Amino acid sequence: MWKKLLNIGVAFTCLGLCSSPVLAGTVLERIKETGVIRAGYRDDTPPFAFRNEQGKPVGYSVDILELIQAEAQKQLNTPVTLEFVRINPSNRFEQIQDGSIDIECGSTTVTWEREKFVDFTVSYFASGTQMIVNRGSGFANSDNLTGAKVGVIPNTTNEKAMKIYASSATLVPVKSEEEGWAMLQKGDLDGFAGDGILLQALKKQSDNGQDYEIVPEFPYMIESYACTVPEDESQWRGLVNKAIVKFMQGVTTDTPSAIDIYERWFGQNGNTPYPIETMADYFQGIINGYEWIIIDERY
Numbered sequence: 001m002w003k004k005l006l007n008i009g010v011a012f013t014c015l016g017l018c019s020s021p022v023l024a025g026t027v028l029e030r031i032k033e034t035g036v037i038r039a040g041y042r043d044d045t046p047p048f049a050f051r052n053e054q055g056k057p058v059g060y061s062v063d064i065l066e067l068i069q070a071e072a073q074k075q076l077n078t079p080v081t082l083e084f085v086r087i088n089p090s091n092r093f094e095q096i097q098d099g100s101i102d103i104e105c106g107s108t109t110v111t112w113e114r115e116k117f118v119d120f121t122v123s124y125f126a127s128g129t130q131m132i133v134n135r136g137s138g139f140a141n142s143d144n145l146t147g148a149k150v151g152v153i154p155n156t157t158n159e160k161a162m163k164i165y166a167s168s169a170t171l172v173p174v175k176s177e178e179e180g181w182a183m184l185q186k187g188d189l190d191g192f193a194g195d196g197i198l199l200q201a202l203k204k205q206s207d208n209g210q211d212y213e214i215v216p217e218f219p220y221m222i223e224s225y226a227c228t229v230p231e232d233e234s235q236w237r238g239l240v241n242k243a244i245v246k247f248m249q250g251v252t253t254d255t256p257s258a259i260d261i262y263e264r265w266f267g268q269n270g271n272t273p274y275p276i277e278t279m280a281d282y283f284q285g286i287i288n289g290y291e292w293i294i295i296d297e298r299y
Helices: 002-019 027-034 060-076 092-097 157-165 177-186 196-205 234-252 256-266 276-287
Strands: 036-041 049-051 081-086 119-134 149-152 170-173 191-195 212-215 222-229
Touching: 027 036, 027 060, 027 234, 036 060, 036 092, 049 060, 060 081, 060 234, 060 256, 092 222, 119 157, 119 177, 119 196, 119 234, 119 276, 149 157, 149 177, 157 170, 157 191, 177 191, 177 196, 191 196, 196 212, 222 234, 234 256, 234 276, 256 276
Parallel strands: 036 081, 149 170, 149 191
Antiparallel strands: 119 191, 119 212, 119 222
């Protein structure tokens, strides 16, 4: 009898040990084994992510991913490369869930609903839902939107904000920022709702941008941008968070490499100007909750 119980106990012990490896199957383990981070990106959201004239992925979010790549190399003590995978608003979370990508750092906002099936890192930017409309349209006041046709990308926080704060408008689904912007310019829409910083980029890059304006002055809803990673991957999320917090700390302490990244996309001569003082205050509120990182800048 005792021998039988002992055998059963050994069997259960082996089962527990074999079925619950601490690191087996984790994102970090796979990255260390393959030397590759599979990074999702969108090519239609300047200044965050887009393709340059040579077809190479570039943008603020791409630079953030490169900082994460460098941190992974340091922590894993092995060469690591980025493999960029094109995504879009309709499949970005599925790509994380099914393991097609390890991380996505586009203009993705944090919501409680999304938290149910993906994890978010610390936020690395903040914007808000606004509209781009014909200059002088009078649509700055949501009370004047009755019957107005406003383009929105379905299943986004922008659509949610417009349903709440501009309920009198007629919302028209569009596939992307580029499609919404093109429809507005052709007169098929009265406005296109999206993240204010992305709308500013569309306006700036257009030859007739002066004919349009971004409304209202204060966004309908403020949104925080963060990277998405697979659920329950705390070591991977911690590595990513450290890379992002280190960058934000660099911005608040005038570290040259961090300032260069910010100014490249949001400086006066950047893709979409945005006051660094405003974003530095936002960053400071986040990094206050983390251990101070000693930044060793050597040139």
